[in-house]
Amino acid sequence: MIDIRVESFLAVWENRSYTKASEKLRITQPAVTQHIKSLEKQYGCKLIVYENRGLKLTKAGEIFFRYAQNAKVNEKNIIQKIREINKETKTMKFAATLTIGEFTIASILGDLVKTFNQYNITMHVDNTEVVLKMLQEGKISFALVEGLFNKADYEARLLKSASFILIAPPTHPLVTKKPIFLHELKNETIIVREKGSGSREVLERGIYEKNYTLEYFEKTIEIGNVNVIKEMVKSGVGLSFMYEDAAREDINKGHLAEVKIQDFTIQREFNFIYLKNQMIEAEIDMFYSFFKNNMI
Missing domain, CATH: 3.40.190.10 (Periplasmic binding protein-like II)
Structure with missing residues (x-):
């Protein structure tokens, strides 16, 4: 289970507020503050600071956020994979931005379902901002995006x-x-x-x-x-x-x-992206190969 201090850190940054983080986690605000201070003491540096009346990640905080985010997503993947041990079907959730989802891959979705018939597949279609947020929150395993994004935050592979x-x-x-x-x-x-x-x-x-x-x-x-x-x-x-x-x-x-x-x-570029250090990267590779080889 992911460290509660890390949960507090992620909640503070995602909500840009200690108060909202405490409400989300259902713990007191002083507890959230103590969790952040404990992490900063452990790593010997500031992770979150106040600047211009708002919260900002330090350079160390940006690095910690990426790895903490990946750890949380991998925890979800672990739970999912354990639950799938005795099941005949697996689950794969992904998203595509609007042009890709509605036009570029629409004609090959039937082949996708047939090729991966051992999976229950869920595809979401939305704009880039929403799709990236879903990926960051671990709601999907990968995304097909046509918009702009920071390649430092993701593993990115060119589709076309x-x-x-x-x-x-x-x-x-x-x-x-x-x-x-x-x-x-x-x-x-x-x-x-x-x-x-x-x-x-x-x-x-x-x-x-x-x-x-x-x-x-x-x-x-x-x-x-x-x-x-x-x-x-x-x-x-x-x-x-x-x-x-x-x-x-x-x-x-x-x-x-x-x-x-x-x-x-x-x-x-139309890109296939996912969070770094994914424990299900082998499965993600299979889906990338399908889209790369079948997209026109």
């Missing part, structure tokens, strides 16, 4: 490279106009994903590198669903940036068109 493109209705004037430059979108309505979405962050970083922000465009509309965005683009509400995987079928059918921008091209 993907193009991030601008889509429009086929009748839009920009579809036939060449060349097109980013500044020519100034008077357009741009439909974007919600904050926390990997696609949103990729777009914002990409245009920022060109010295633009979303405020540059005439109007932006925020929508949290890729399929709804595509329908809005088809009906002429606006243009949108998204991964080619999400729009490929509609482009091939002539329902949408790609607008190639001369001075704005983005290639992003």
Whole structure:
């Protein structure tokens, strides 16, 4: 069982509060404080400090957090594996970000279930922020992500490279106009994903590198669903940036068109990630191989 002092440390940092940590663990706040002090005494350094009226991890605290987090996840894996000893089926839970889950791997999920028929498989689909949080909390064993993340915090393996493109209705004037430059979108309505979405962050970083922000465009509309965005683009509400995987079928059918921008091209990685030092890494390897070999 994981040390209660480590549980206190994780709860304090995850909640950014000693009070909320004590409520979550159902112990007193002085007890939580004593647990943190005991850890700091054992390791001979400060792990958490107050800065600008908030809590902050020290460099040592950042290292301790990563290993403590992994230890907690591995404890969950141990409990699960012990429970599975006399069972014919195993359990595997994972998550995918929206583009990957709804478009890139949708056609191979049937093959996934057949290939791993000895597993009860659960897949969650959500934005990058939520998926990373699930991974950190040990709710899933691995994740397929298209968004940005800190590779220092995870084991990351490349699945594929993907193009991030601008889509429009086929009748839009920009579809036939060449060349097109980013500044020519100034008077357009741009439909974007919600904050926390990997696609949103990729777009914002990409245009920022060109010295633009979303405020540059005439109007932006925020929508949290890729399929709804595509329908809005088809009906002429606006243009949108998204991964080619999400729009490929509609482009091939002539329902949408790609607008190639001369001075704005983005290639992003789709990654398979999991926490470091996983005791179930051999199983994770099998799932990675399946996705790597079957993703288009």
